[in-house]
Amino acid sequence: EDNEKIVLQQPESFVLNIPKYASGIYDLKNTETIEFTTSQPNYGFTAATLYAVQISLSQNFAEYTTLPGTYSAAKFDISAQDVAVALVALHDVEEESDYPADPHPLYVRLTATIAGSKVEPVYSNVIQLPQVLGYFALEAMTMPEEMYLIGNVAGNWDWNSATEMIPVWGSPGKFWAMQYLGQTEGGDNAEIKFNYAMAWNGNEFGYNEVTIGEGSAGLAGTSDAGGNIGIGNPGWYIVVVTTAIEGREYTFSVDFLPPHVYLQGNVNGGHWGTTDEIHRFAIPALSLGADAEFISPAFTAAAQGDDDGGVRASIQLPGHEWWQTEFMVFDGVFVPRGAGDDQARVAGTAGQRLSINFTKRTGKIE
Amino acid sequence: LDDLNTIPLDKEELVSEVVFGSEIGPYQELLAKIYAGLAISGNEGGDGDPDVAGVDGGSQASFLRGLWNLQTLPSDEALCAWNDVGIPDLNYMTWTANNVFIKGFYYRLYYQINLANALLRETTEEKLSSRGASEEVKAQIKTYRAEARFARALSYYYLLDMFRNVPFVNEDSPVGSTLPPQIMAEDLFDYIEKELTECEADMLDPFVGYHPTYYGRAHKAANWALLSRLYLNAETYMGVNKYTESITYSKKVLDENFALDPVYKNVFTADNENSVEMILPIRYEGEDTQTWGGMTFLMSSTVPSALQAEINSVGAWQGNRALVSLLRFFERENRHEDDTRFSMVRTDQTENNEIVDPSLFTNNGIPIVKYYNTYSDGTLPPSNIVYTDFPLFRLGEIHLNYAEAVLRGGTGGDQATALQLVNDLRRRAYKNEAATAATITASQLTLDFILDERGREFFFEAQRRTDLVRFGKFTGSSYIWPWKGNVPAGRSIADTYKVYPIPSDDIGANQNLTQNPGY
Amino acid sequence: QTGATINVRGIVTDIAGEPIIGANILVQGTSSGTITDYDGNFTLQAPADGVLEISYIGYRPQSIPINNRSTINVTMEEDTELLEEVVVIGYGTVRKDDATGSVVAIDASKINKGLATSPSSLLAGQVAGLSVVSSGGAPGSASNIRIRGGSSMSASNDPLIVIDGVPVDTEGINGMADPLSTINANDIETFTVLKDASATAIYGSRASNGVIIITTKKGHSGKLQVAYNGSVSVSTKTGLVDVMDAPTFRNYVIDSFGEDSQQAAALGNTQTNWQDQIFKTATSTDHNVSLAGSISNFLPYRVSVGYTNEKGILKTSGLERYTGSINMSPSFLDGSLRVQLNAKGVYNTNRFADRGAINSATQFDPTMPVYSETNSPYGNGYHMSLKTDGTPIDIGLANPLAILEQKSDKSKVYRSIGNMQVDYNLPFLEGLRANLNMGYDISESNGDVIITDNSPMSWVWGSYKAGWGENSTYYQYKSNTLLDFYLNYNNNFGVHRIDAMGGYSWQRFYSEEENKFPYSAAMAAQTGNEFYKEGNDYSTESYVISFFGRLNYSLLERYLFTLTLRNDGSSRFSPGNKWGLFPSAAFAWRIINEPFMENAGDVMSDLKLRLGYGVTGQQNLGNGDYPWMGRYSYSKAGANYFFGNTKVPLIRPLAYDENLKWEETATYNAGLDFGFLNNRISGTFDVYYRKTTDLLNTVGIAAGTNFSNELLTNVGELENKGVEFSITGRPIVSKDLNWNVSYNITYNRNRITKLTINDDPSYVGVRFGGIDGGTGNNIAIHSVNYPSGSFYVYEQVYDNDGRPLEGVFVDQNADGQINEEDMIVYKNAAPDLFMGLSSQLSYKNWDLNFSLRSNIGNYVYNNIQSNRESRSITYDPSGWLKNKVNSATFTNFDAVHYQSSYYIQNASFLKMDNISVGYNFNNVSNWLQSARLHLTVQNPFVITKYKGLDPEFTNDGIDNNIYPHPRVFILGFNLNF
């Protein structure tokens, strides 16, 4: 009766049926879904099969894309938009104007896997949809996850030394940095630009690509410096970049804020605000250059580090809670919370101060 | 041939004529069985001699364990690592009408209803008089009858909340093979409402904290608290809003002398019978109320091994962990480190707040340590078998019910009181010096805030599924949490899952029933 | 013999002149002799003044002086006493030739050559349609006896057992697993197995599962005979569960989880074979002495005493048993008043070993030591899994050896069965007799179960896990009293013979029990309580009252009719349902006696056709004595509720079905008995169909209708169909060499035809059969159209190497996903075919006997494997490891797949139950008549494809925690004085 054992036959292939209206034109822009039917690979038994759809412009599938989504039924609808998005990549077009205007053949095949198993996938036959009219569709835009600030006083235009900006907690696309924007050694005013990748790749943006907040422009004395943002009023600034999506484009606004850093928690008597001057860190003299330290007021009480919240510090960012921009120093290293989880707590005793070098990203409590 | 007409020889094996007489004892013991049915799952310690057949008593037919599983596992609060049949389906919201945990809870509720029916049948005026019960006994039994009706309404409330259109039986239904009819949600709602309002008068007057004679029994305020909750969810159950009525009954509770326990944790300790916040407990008293379900489960299934001694639980099974979405309730708060409720979310006991592999027990999700089998002063009760009572209704809920009903347009209450009640609750939770930070303004008091606050206040108290359904966030795509719909990031699920299916066993046994749509 | 030796020849014939083949010719007082050839001829050398003894089975033996004759022709007469050979049936006997039902009588002395230690093991493999499966290898284990498959699902499937006219309690007694062990196997004369309803219906409401009638040996007239049987035996284990040894397990853990994993860190440094730790080779002894004789030809008596000291292969398990029996059968008034007095008793002390040790030994980490190496104060010196702070992990496994050595589970049992039967030939009417039978079956047992304080178990078992041991004591008393009376009339009127019987029976069953839970010393010290749990006691009774009658009518010695009717009243049912009527009718045709068979007489010596129909019942519901009553019950310890300061115990109403009644089984049977060559070959062929209606089943009932969601009620229907064939032959009959062999085979198919009140197609059935692993997982199901107790699983898919593919199951409903709707009813634990072969071969003084048994088509759920094979259950997060079976690296499962059909495995087997070689000493001395010395091996081998330890189970076919059957080497002596 061992013959009763069901043995998986690894099938060579399986059948993807040609849709009824395959010969018609598939106008992807005006179609919601395309229905496919298949018959299960002959595994030798009825398996819980998951199908995925692959498309190609060539019959031999030299280059193909696997569409998102899997299907457990033998009859299923795929999204026409998914096909269109994949086609943009397969056609390898960058501009809408380059996109083919006429219907063309599209080749489709399926892969089948057995749900929850390590069984090898099986490929179906390839069918042709002779007339598919695509359009220039792109995937949904997402906010950049990184942001860099570059300039003559920020890495000296070298991306490897550019300032990595800090994400604001809970605000995708929003970044901040405490930036020295004093003059260069040569006495030039600071000039800066931004990019969401560490590269000169055409996506960098400067004075002409950004909106500078009204108050900020006056505070920093910004101007167009050959496409860079020129800083007319040398000093330390909290630089904030806010990204928005318009259509398929990013737009950016930039703000320059006073360099106010606050001490919080038990060590300042339990104050959590970002307004009171007495809890503000001392701003280093500009003459000390970029490498200078911000130094907190002396702690008025001790913090254990675990139970009572420890030593806490943040910048003031209007419209945000302090903890969305908080940071701390661990073993001499400045670590911002960014978009991450709660940070570990650091202990302090009365009389100590927290000092931070925002350029070198170091700090200490002593 | 008379030898064939035997009656049971054993004094503990009793036919009703022998059991019930003129004395109060047996009636009280039958009433106690109704309450015990919420706490333990059989007639012998450790879930022996189970009430519900065909399932595992301690794990699948415990009222409290079942309630917790069904309200918590499919929600944004928790995920269970055990691979027992039926558990993953609760985690992922992929259950079917054959799910054994759904079956166990469903039949537990009907068991409770039948107990109440039995008490009502055995205590008719006619029967009591024929047995020669004194007026004093009759007076006590009048209260028992009211409590039985309350308990029955409570079970029907959970059936309404979880299953909607269900079989209906009361004390007039024959015991035997007559198939009960199916009652529709609207009618069931009316029935529960009618029963509760009718039995209220005969229930005990409210008492606050421990009462040496009555603690453990439902009093009028428990009735009001249930009505407050029932009305708050009326729109979910039958599309008719009853927020005004909810406010009415919340106010009745608020007008009594209950108070928020000054220390949040003390609502969950082994001496919580003293809590001034408790409205209706499910009582646990060590080896006299032994079960592997109930509070034993709530402690043992959640506590990490390292903290077992600290909470003095009988085990550390470690199946249930919080999802990171529970952590987010707190992280959306400025000073959540100062929230004493947050200190029960033990991120210090894991290396990974996210659940990456649902079957791993440790360093994979966040242990929650909410219930303590230690007294509030830290000393230990007589054994590690749990003494802690479960707060089935407590004042904190009434604060939030009131505020939510006002926000949803109920009349008879006011915004200022609503804000005051919410801030009172928050100030209790936050440490003294941070209490001012806990205070919110009227503009911050939104429905979304209430849902978060319910999450912070009632996490792991078996309320979440009901809340998410009421807020329209349980199914669909408006709110996604990890592992919702069996993908790590979470996904939308069909509205079918707002209610549980009637177990296929009952569909098979009762031709009058129509299954809930989609199952 | 002093005369000269001469040649003697002759021919042996029967009265009709037909030669008798194989008749035995012996010279009296010597061992020299011969047998007749195919023409009945013989030749031998014998002293001229000697005496020839001529014998042949079925014929009266003769002694013929030679008187110097060289030709002696012998005419053998049929032994009419043998023709009159009777078989015991209910309330009387019947001539074997007149039996109309399917009745098999077994001569116990023929099959018991000192091999069997219990009465039930004597029966194993001997009778077609009778399956005997011992529940394990523990000393004193009970056996699961089934006649023609079970007729019930939830009620008992045990046959009714009647010992010397007393229907006994087969539910057993606490502390003595096997109810049949009351009787010493050496005291049994015959077993009679009544299989079909025409035979069993006379026992009415208790006969649905067949009847086994046991008759014990009696005294006899003549000289005092004293016999001694004794044996010494050595039991050894037959194998071990194939779990990993320490180095293999270490590699497995490191390969699976990595060298730096917490799993690898939990490994120990020792090598322990835990199964070797818990098993041992055990030595047992058995002695039995019997005296049989008669006091002055008036009072035949037989007395026997036995002593058994049996040790189990699982350490600490063992029993001591003293048995005694006395029988007196005086007759008065010239034999017209006969009295039988029987009393049998047993005193049995047991020590039970906790089988949890076997489970634990096959899971306990083999890299851990047996004894603590850290001076830990926990566990009384035995190794335990500890937390990093050195305190016990409360969900660890208990140390296997400690489970045995730190738990004492002992019982003492007394039981006695006896009766007095008076049979009187009424003087006023020839052939009329009256029979009065009064009997009892009384037992009492006491037991103590003690778990030592601070033992490893006291930290990981029970409710406290606080190092408190547990004590409990139990007491049980059962009594069953019986009174039967019947009149029997038996007479011939020419070609008509009538045998009519009518009677009345009254039987009462009473039982009481009491349990106590005294303190453990450590617990008492901490809590000050005398008892850690409330005790409980319980008593209950039931009655069965019956009227019954039987008419046997025989015409021309050829046409036989039997009608029986029993009207049973049971106290277990409601007044409207108490009485049940159980009729039967049977017809038999002795074809061999027909004139047209005369010519066939040369070859054919017997041919009989039997047809029978009858209805029987089942009142043993397994649900107490008052299942129809609405009752309440009090809660036991640990279940209370508090109102304020008052601890209130609970009472609850119990679910009940007022209309509960008997199950009824209708049986149709057709059989053919045949014999050839003077019955040198004889056999029986039967086909049967049994249908049980009003089948008691615990079914799901509509929510809200009763005080449970399940109710025992008469709802289902079940059928059994089967074919039985048995044949016995004597292929070799000669002076020195004789061989008897018998073989039987049974095919039985069981099917549930109705299960619920509503025929709801979506209802899959009643799921049961809890398994080890997870919580609340069941593997078996009762489902309509399938055999009861089938397995219920997902259908596994394999690769070409036969390796199960993890997570690949057949999507039965082809909806693209695997969920409960894809589970199937698959195989079951009952065999489709079972057979037995037994052989007795003798050569001169030597004999060789064996019995083989085979089951085909029985399946097992290999729970040992399913719960020890997946990577995910290797490590418990509290910091300890569980061992794996070696097949884990073949299947290579990451997750557990308890419900995979992979674990339903074919457990067909061929088993040598025993084989024995004996040597007989005859006329050893004046005082010792004969002696026999034998060497027997029980369970020498099993041939099976099943990979588990043993393919034979009683536990719904779920292989876990089985006490393996040992292999037993027995050296035995029989001495007859």
Ligand SMILES: [Ca+2]
């Ligand atoms: Ca308590």
Ligand SMILES: [Ca+2]
């Ligand atoms: Ca399926």
